[in-house]
Amino acid sequence: MGYVASRSGQQGGEMSLFQCVECGCCENTACCNYHVRRAYGQPVVCSACDPDIREWHGKFARVFLPLGEFKTNRVGNLEHIATGSEDFRSFAIVRAAAALAGDREQS
Ligand SMILES: [Zn+2]
Numbered sequence: 001m002g003y004v005a006s007r008s009g010q011q012g013g014e015m016s017l018f019q020c021v022e023c024g025c026c027e028n029t030a031c032c033n034y035h036v037r038r039a040y041g042q043p044v045v046c047s048a049c050d051p052d053i054r055e056w057h058g059k060f061a062r063v064f065l066p067l068g069e070f071k072t073n074r075v076g077n078l079e080h081i082a083t084g085s086e087d088f089r090s091f092a093i094v095r096a097a098a099a100l101a102g103d104r105e106q107s
Pocket residue numbers: 020021022023024025045046047048049050
């Protein structure tokens with residue numbers, strides 16, 4: 001009786017998706033300071049929200065999602081908590097000029 005090949009995902013793959021806690025966009029853990037920030041107990045944010053980077057990496061399109069509604073699931077995909085859907089793009093929010101300008105001014 002041998003080992004049970006258990007991959008609970010607790011070790012955290014190097015390449016998984018997460019939701020930025022600031023802007024709510026979908027980000028890849030490999031494209032920003034995710035692991036460093038987690039190690040230091042800082043909020044995990046995307047490269048554009050990270051004060052050390054301040055720039056979207058451009059490796060894939062930035063997709064904004066409803067803040068706090070997504071989590072990283074066991075296989076490293078972004079999952080909509082309420083529905084269990086991994087098709088996060090169908091939840092994308094269209095942000096007009098504000099996102100392009102990188103300006104969060106609100107009237
Ligand atoms: Zn962000």
